[in-house]
Amino acid sequence: MKRIGIIGGGAAGIAAAVAAARNDRQAKVFILEQKEKIGKKILATGNGRCNLTNRRIDGSVEELCYHGEDVRFAGKVLGQFGYEDTLKFFESIGLVTKMRGDYVYPRSDQAGTVLELLKLELKRLGVEIYCGMRVQSITQKKKEFSIKAKQCPAESKVSKKEQNMQIFKADGLILACGGQAASAFGSDGSGYHLAKTLGHHVTPVVPALVQLKVKNHPFAKASGVRAEARVTALIDGVPTASDTGELQITAYGISGIPVFQISRHIALGLYQKRRVEAALDLLPEYSREEILGLLMKLAENRTDLTVGECLAGIFNQKLVPRISELVGIRLQTKMSELDKRGYNRIADQCKRICLTIQDTNGFENAQVCAGGVRTDEVDPRTMESELVKGLYLVGELLDVDGICGGYNLQWAWATGCIAGKSAAVKQGNR
Numbered sequence: 001m002k003r004i005g006i007i008g009g010g011a012a013g014i015a016a017a018v019a020a021a022r023n024d025r026q027a028k029v030f031i032l033e034q035k036e037k038i039g040k041k042i043l044a045t046g047n048g049r050c051n052l053t054n055r056r057i058d059g060s061v062e063e064l065c066y067h068g069e070d071v072r073f074a075g076k077v078l079g080q081f082g083y084e085d086t087l088k089f090f091e092s093i094g095l096v097t098k099m100r101g102d103y104v105y106p107r108s109d110q111a112g113t114v115l116e117l118l119k120l121e122l123k124r125l126g127v128e129i130y131c132g133m134r135v136q137s138i139t140q141k142k143k144e145f146s147i148k149a150k151q152c153p154a155e156s157k158v159s160k161k162e163q164n165m166q167i168f169k170a171d172g173l174i175l176a177c178g179g180q181a182a183s184a185f186g187s188d189g190s191g192y193h194l195a196k197t198l199g200h201h202v203t204p205v206v207p208a209l210v211q212l213k214v215k216n217h218p219f220a221k222a223s224g225v226r227a228e229a230r231v232t233a234l235i236d237g238v239p240t241a242s243d244t245g246e247l248q249i250t251a252y253g254i255s256g257i258p259v260f261q262i263s264r265h266i267a268l269g270l271y272q273k274r275r276v277e278a279a280l281d282l283l284p285e286y287s288r289e290e291i292l293g294l295l296m297k298l299a300e301n302r303t304d305l306t307v308g309e310c311l312a313g314i315f316n317q318k319l320v321p322r323i324s325e326l327v328g329i330r331l332q333t334k335m336s337e338l339d340k341r342g343y344n345r346i347a348d349q350c351k352r353i354c355l356t357i358q359d360t361n362g363f364e365n366a367q368v369c370a371g372g373v374r375t376d377e378v379d380p381r382t383m384e385s386e387l388v389k390g391l392y393l394v395g396e397l398l399d400v401d402g403i404c405g406g407y408n409l410q411w412a413w414a415t416g417c418i419a420g421k422s423a424a425v426k427q428g429n430r
């Protein structure tokens with residue numbers, strides 16, 4: 001009987017197990033998971049609602065929505081297993097989905113529904129699940145993998161003395177350990193180590209989809225404010241990535257979807273020790289000329305109107321004193337006292353406030369990692385390693401990261417399903 005082992009019971013590992021067991025009903029398919037349960041991260045996704053894919057994913061969006069040293073790799077994978085395939089996969093396990101714009105969620109709005117249905121399918125297919133088993137080393141001899149795993153005391157509640165080392169054997173092995181973002185859910189970077197011991201190379205790994213810490217934060221006192229803004233990553237002064245949406249101001253820096261979307265560029269810039277800034281456009285829906293027109297209109301026939309009162313008609317109250325500080329014009333100054341230069345200064349600051357970024361929040365707070373196992377060492381048609389035959393690498397472990405909006409789970413489902421099927425078919429042909 002063929003044996004297909006999967007290390008990691010996250011989104012990619014579970015999808016791989018389902019695909020492997022479906023494609024070879026005789027095979028012994030098993031998952032080794034170091035946490036006490038599989039799928040812990042799935043429960044946390046989409047604020048507990050699980051944004052499981054996105055209608056825009058079809059293998060042609062890779063350059064806009066995915067990153068990595070070779071984004072074409074993502075395109076090749078998603079060209080084989082895109083949005084429609086993910087919907088079919090979930091339909092096949094009985095999940096009813098719904099859309100919010102292009103984003104897909106379970107109709108129940110509960111990530112728990114997604115995990116429960118996946119677990120039921122694993123059970124139906126007879127997939128063996130070993131939780132509380134941390135894989136420590138992998139070797140391959142004559143096409144057979146030997147996987148050494150240790151019971152995790154924290155997870156399986158056994159004393160250190162009682163910890164057992166167990167050896168599992170497999171003909172095909174799928175490495176689905178995730179990256180090192182949000183290690184509370186199990187992904188602690190050990191997958192990179194395991195991949196390296198098998199000869200693979202790992203590109204620099206940094207936190208992505210993460211909050212940014214601002215040096216001498218001019219908006220610290222406006223913590224808690226949410227405002228529509230365009231956020232641009234400047235690396236050595238060069239605009240590198242940009243996104244518009246709801247900016248969230250925190251005591252230490254900035255957060256929110258547009259910040260998450262540009263954060264991987266910022267993190268890489270910091271890693272490369274370059275000068276890293278985030279430029280805020282607090283009136284993205286207006287051009288500079290339109291802002292000048294707006295200010296003039298607001299001040300028209302109101303000779304007593306102060307700068308503070310004028311800005312209060314446009315921005316959240318907490319932002320107004322901060323903007324006036326940055327512009328260098330006192331709140332009490334009358335708009336009628338401003339000359340053209342004064343108007344220009346206000347318009348310029350509204351369009352571009354440069355924040356110096358001193359760091360990102362750490363991996364613990366990141367939703368994903370940028371960087372990972374080099375994709376030129378993996379066959380995008382099968383997810384099989386180009387270096388070790390019978391080994392497959394999937395999910396966040398690889399050097400591919402997506403933007404917010406269901407792109408990362410899509411990557412996990414797609415790579416998992418392709419690898420599981422390939423492992424089953426290949427093993428079947430032996």
Ligand SMILES: Cc1cc2nc3c(=O)[nH]c(=O)nc-3n(C[C@H](O)[C@H](O)[C@H](O)COP(=O)(O)OP(=O)(O)OC[C@H]3O[C@@H](n4cnc5c(N)ncnc54)[C@H](O)[C@@H]3O)c2cc1C
Pocket residue numbers: 007008009010011012013032033034035038039040041042044045046047050051052053133134135136176177178179181182185186187188189190191366367368394395396397405406407408409410412
């Ligand atoms: C808070 C949060 C919200 C998110 N929301 C979304 C969202 O709504 N939509 C979206 O697309 N993406 C979202 N993401 C990202 C997405 O969840 C991940 O990209 C995806 O789950 C990665 O799947 P994976 O299977 O590759 O890795 P993981 O889900 O990290 O799974 C890896 C598994 O391997 C296990 N493991 C690791 N090492 C070992 C070892 N040595 N031995 C045994 N087991 C091991 C881990 O315990 C873990 O269970 C979110 C992430 C976070 C943290």
